[in-house]
Amino acid sequence: MTVQIGWSQDATLPQVIAEALLQKSALSEKSLVKNIAFQSVGPTIMSGRVVDVEVNPENPTEFYVGYASGGVWYTNNNGMSFTPIMDTAPTQNIGDTAVDWKSGTIWVGTGENNSSRSSYAGIGILKSKDQGKTWENVGLHDSHHIGKIVINPSNPDEVIIGVIGHLYSKNDERGVFKTTDGGKTWKKTLFIDDATGVISVSVSPKNFAIQYASTWNRDRKAWNFLGNGATSGVYKSEDAGSTWTLVSTPESGFPNGEGVGRIGLAAFDNDVVYAVHDNQFKRPATAAAKSTLPEMFSVPGDVFEAIPSKEINNYLKTFGYSEKYRAENIKHLVSNNYMKPAEAKSFLLDANKALFETEVIGAEVFKSTDGGKTWKRTHQDFIDDFFYSYGYYFAKITVDPSNSDKIYIGGVPIIKSDDGGKTFVSINRENVHADHHALWVNPNKSGHLINGNDGGLNISYDDGKNWIKCNSHNVSQFYSVNVDYQTPYNIYGGMQDNGVWVGPSNYSYSSEWHQEGKYPYESIMGGDGMQTQIDRRNPNLVFTGFQFGNYYRIDRATKNQKYISPRAKKDEKPLRYNWQTPILLSSHNQDILYMGSQFLHRSFNQGDDWTAISPDLTQGGKEGNVAYGTITTFSESPFQFGLLYVGSDDGLVHVSKDAGATWSKISDSFPKDLWVSRVVASAHQKERVYVTLNGYRWDDFTSYVYSSEDYGQTWKSIANGIPSSPVNVILEDSDNPKIIYLGTDNGFYISFNQGASWQLFMNGLPNVAVHDAVIQKETKDLIVGTHGRSIYKTNLKSIQQLNDDILNQDLKVFETASIRHSENWGSSWTKWFPGNVPNVKVDYYAKSKGEVVVAVLNDLGIPVYEEKIQAHEGLNTWNYQATVSTTGKEKWQKKAKEVKLKAAKNDAIYLIPGNYTIKMTQGTVSQTIPFEVKKNERTPR
Numbered sequence: 001m002t003v004q005i006g007w008s009q010d011a012t013l014p015q016v017i018a019e020a021l022l023q024k025s026a027l028s029e030k031s032l033v034k035n036i037a038f039q040s041v042g043p044t045i046m047s048g049r050v051v052d053v054e055v056n057p058e059n060p061t062e063f064y065v066g067y068a069s070g071g072v073w074y075t076n077n078n079g080m081s082f083t084p085i086m087d088t089a090p091t092q093n094i095g096d097t098a099v100d101w102k103s104g105t106i107w108v109g110t111g112e113n114n115s116s117r118s119s120y121a122g123i124g125i126l127k128s129k130d131q132g133k134t135w136e137n138v139g140l141h142d143s144h145h146i147g148k149i150v151i152n153p154s155n156p157d158e159v160i161i162g163v164i165g166h167l168y169s170k171n172d173e174r175g176v177f178k179t180t181d182g183g184k185t186w187k188k189t190l191f192i193d194d195a196t197g198v199i200s201v202s203v204s205p206k207n208f209a210i211q212y213a214s215t216w217n218r219d220r221k222a223w224n225f226l227g228n229g230a231t232s233g234v235y236k237s238e239d240a241g242s243t244w245t246l247v248s249t250p251e252s253g254f255p256n257g258e259g260v261g262r263i264g265l266a267a268f269d270n271d272v273v274y275a276v277h278d279n280q281f282k283r284p285a286t287a288a289a290k291s292t293l294p295e296m297f298s299v300p301g302d303v304f305e306a307i308p309s310k311e312i313n314n315y316l317k318t319f320g321y322s323e324k325y326r327a328e329n330i331k332h333l334v335s336n337n338y339m340k341p342a343e344a345k346s347f348l349l350d351a352n353k354a355l356f357e358t359e360v361i362g363a364e365v366f367k368s369t370d371g372g373k374t375w376k377r378t379h380q381d382f383i384d385d386f387f388y389s390y391g392y393y394f395a396k397i398t399v400d401p402s403n404s405d406k407i408y409i410g411g412v413p414i415i416k417s418d419d420g421g422k423t424f425v426s427i428n429r430e431n432v433h434a435d436h437h438a439l440w441v442n443p444n445k446s447g448h449l450i451n452g453n454d455g456g457l458n459i460s461y462d463d464g465k466n467w468i469k470c471n472s473h474n475v476s477q478f479y480s481v482n483v484d485y486q487t488p489y490n491i492y493g494g495m496q497d498n499g500v501w502v503g504p505s506n507y508s509y510s511s512e513w514h515q516e517g518k519y520p521y522e523s524i525m526g527g528d529g530m531q532t533q534i535d536r537r538n539p540n541l542v543f544t545g546f547q548f549g550n551y552y553r554i555d556r557a558t559k560n561q562k563y564i565s566p567r568a569k570k571d572e573k574p575l576r577y578n579w580q581t582p583i584l585l586s587s588h589n590q591d592i593l594y595m596g597s598q599f600l601h602r603s604f605n606q607g608d609d610w611t612a613i614s615p616d617l618t619q620g621g622k623e624g625n626v627a628y629g630t631i632t633t634f635s636e637s638p639f640q641f642g643l644l645y646v647g648s649d650d651g652l653v654h655v656s657k658d659a660g661a662t663w664s665k666i667s668d669s670f671p672k673d674l675w676v677s678r679v680v681a682s683a684h685q686k687e688r689v690y691v692t693l694n695g696y697r698w699d700d701f702t703s704y705v706y707s708s709e710d711y712g713q714t715w716k717s718i719a720n721g722i723p724s725s726p727v728n729v730i731l732e733d734s735d736n737p738k739i740i741y742l743g744t745d746n747g748f749y750i751s752f753n754q755g756a757s758w759q760l761f762m763n764g765l766p767n768v769a770v771h772d773a774v775i776q777k778e779t780k781d782l783i784v785g786t787h788g789r790s791i792y793k794t795n796l797k798s799i800q801q802l803n804d805d806i807l808n809q810d811l812k813v814f815e816t817a818s819i820r821h822s823e824n825w826g827s828s829w830t831k832w833f834p835g836n837v838p839n840v841k842v843d844y845y846a847k848s849k850g851e852v853v854v855a856v857l858n859d860l861g862i863p864v865y866e867e868k869i870q871a872h873e874g875l876n877t878w879n880y881q882a883t884v885s886t887t888g889k890e891k892w893q894k895k896a897k898e899v900k901l902k903a904a905k906n907d908a909i910y911l912i913p914g915n916y917t918i919k920m921t922q923g924t925v926s927q928t929i930p931f932e933v934k935k936n937e938r939t940p941r
């Protein structure tokens with residue numbers, strides 16, 4: 001019997017989110033693993049999306065950088081190094097920031113203002129009066145996404161905020177809000193409707209009373225994005241944001257109607273103001289044929305395949321296909337005379353009847369010289385190859401404070417004009433990412449630019465002729481992670497807009513690579529990096545790709561790569577591939593590869609040939625401009641070849657027990673239409689399976705987690721105790737069947753009882769979205785991929801031993817690895833560098849908090865080192881630097897006069913090779929473990 005589990009598709013209420021954050025904070029104190037730390041393992045060289053830069057105008061080497069899902073970072077050395085200032089805040093999701101440099105007060109509007117598929121919602125307005133040490137939430141809790149924050153330079157308690165509002169649902173907390181008491185109270189001064197927010201606010205540098213705000217009607221669904229509407233426009237205030245008047249009237253010269261998209265504003269003074277507009281009206285028929293690219297569908301197949309993919313992708317972007325298809329998909333269809341280019345064109349049109357072959361106007365710049373009364377487009381020609389079909393992702397404009405004719409707009413790429421927008425040139429360079437979202441122009445030094453983009457931060461001092469890259473911190477946005485089984489093993493991961501990277505698991509941040517010339521991580525695939533599978537027999541064989549099902553088999557030894565994605569038959573409709581298409585090498589045979597579209601495909605030769613082994617396992621898709629009705633996750637049982645589970649983005653889960661010959665739907669009791677983020681066949685019990693659902697695309701932030709002990713015939717919820725947050729990944733422990741790990745949009749959790757209860761597992765992890773997790777079974781390392789703070793790892797050896805027996809003990813000390821002696825302990829090759837210091841990591845479990853006495857005994861039973869430490873309830877770690885105390889030395893040499901113990905260059909006395917015992921005592925209970933310092937062949941005893 002299945003039980004229908006109650007649910008609601010309404011947006012989660014702000015008070016529920018606030019309660020979840022309090023619940024999460026309480027869990028951190030009670031967690032048995034609160035002392036087990038994660039460490040960052042990079043990469044840093046490739047960054048995540050920058051959304052804002054706030055620079056001290058009196059000292060431009062000091063500034064703050066806001067990352068879409070990576071928090072706010074501070075530098076006072078011109079970007080040579082950065083410090084995170086929001087790791088104590090309840091979220092890392094950033095829309096905009098503002099700084100009162102006189103007092104050091106920082107305002108952060110949480111919730112990204114770019115409406116992408118992974119633009120995470122915020123929790124309102126955070127304020128810090130101590131440069132980020134502590135944070136206070138000062139309201140607008142249901143705003144979700146913040147467009148702009150402006151502080152009155154003469155009164156720091158007077159603040160104007162443009163609120164975009166919910167991304168996937170309607171709400172009333174959107175528009176312009178104003179406070180005059182530092183955020184204690186707010187007044188909504190501009191409101192259009194529950195689907196229209198404010199994306200940009202610009203204030204005259206000459207007079208704070210003169211302000212402009214742009215409204216934006218936009219609605220995203222899992223299957224469609226509409227980024228324009230008649231309620232989008234430009235408003236002006238002449239009383240510091242207290243009242244507003246529409247100035248983009250039909251008589252003003254500014255576009256009006258349903259085609260008005262996102263608008264960015266930049267006021268130069270009281271009269272001059274610029275607007276960049278994502279115009280979604282269609283071009284005149286005479287202008288639509290400006291490109292010869294559509295003629296590519298009339299050429300022979302071999303000619304078509306020779307067309308650069310960039311040109312084809314530009315065409316696909318322009319006409320709105322980039323949310324479903326890439327050049328590689330289309331070329332694959334044309335290859336080997338499988339389909340003629342003309343048929344491929346029909347294929348595209350059939351794939352989305354809602355799209356027409358008339359190009360939209362796209363990016364355009366308007367200028368007003370009379371305070372917004374009238375507007376004129378600054379340029380005669382279209383600004384092509386810039387916004388394409390997703391201007392909603394850009395539309396920011398900056399004017400040089402010292403030159404009203406010099407403007408910059410960000411898109412793909414960043415371009416500038418020196419003549420008031422009549423003509424433009426690109427200032428992108430080879431070390432600058434193509435997608436641009438933030439720009440600061442030095443008011444005191446024209447040409448000094450700080451630019452934020454999808455690849456991080458760049459600085460120029462010559463107006464964009466040359467740039468330096470300032471990516472020294474871990475803010476990459478990962479979709480997925482995986483590992484191989486080399487020694488040391490490598491970590492693979494797919495990043496948002498920055499490809500697939502691979503690097504060593506023992507990576508730690510260092511700028512030494514500048515000397516060596518090779519960064520430890522390397523890129524092996526472009527585009528938006530997706531999932532990776534590695535052949536266990538030959539780690540040089542890697543299967544990976546980019547968005548919408550473009551996958552390759554790569555031989556890293558020979559650098560050869562082959563496109564392997566399945567394709568529809570000539571008389572069939574196109575395959576629907578998810579943005580992050582799932583792939584899997586079978587654990588039973590590494591020649592068998594699975595891949596999901598709306599069907600589950602199987603290859604017996606690693607992708608050379610494919611067979612669909614299922615019917616359409618979705619609800620059939622929906623009309624829209626985003627691929628939907630796709631498989632998002634699947635899993636094969638390690639107990640039985642062909643015991644398969646498949647989940648879709650529209651809420652269905654199916655099982656096959658006969659390698660795809662027959663399928664049964666097992667999701668009828670689940671909430672409807674939610675994204676199946678994971679389905680996992682248990683590695684400990686054949687009949688067991690786990691499912692997680694994600695309501696992010698409905699603004700439903702409930703945690704949905706289920707388990708079944710009968711192949712999915714019946715389910716029970718195991719989400720009890722998880723603070724509300726959409727769930728992205730569930731992972732069984734590789735050794736302990738009772739332990740499960742869970743990653744959400746705001747943290748990471750562990751259960752020691754198969755989901756009956758959950759504990760926070762986040763020491764060292766900021767409050768960031770966790771998208772993926774994997775265990776390297778030989779080293780027992782847990783790898784966590786975050787969407788905003790790169791990759792972390794921790795070792796599970798002690799955690800995996802926490803069974804019921806140990807949890808009932810008062811004290812348990814776990815075995816620790818031996819170390820090898822070195823004559824260089826305490827010294828370095830020069831006095832100018834710190835000495836080499838050993839570290840012995842000892843994990844122990846204490847049932848109760850309190851004092852623990854730890855002693856290190858030599859093989860004579862003499863305590864050569866003693867220390868009192870404080871234990872917390874749960875797992876603890878004692879770090880021992882293998883030293884001998886002065887008292888311990890005296891006792892040792894008194895008993896064994898032949899033993900020579902001498903101080904190292906740092907004056908510490910270190911253990912000599914031999915066998916030792918580590919003894920811990922709490923109250924009347926003692927535990928001991930053996931420990932060895934192994935002899936180094938070059939070190940005499």
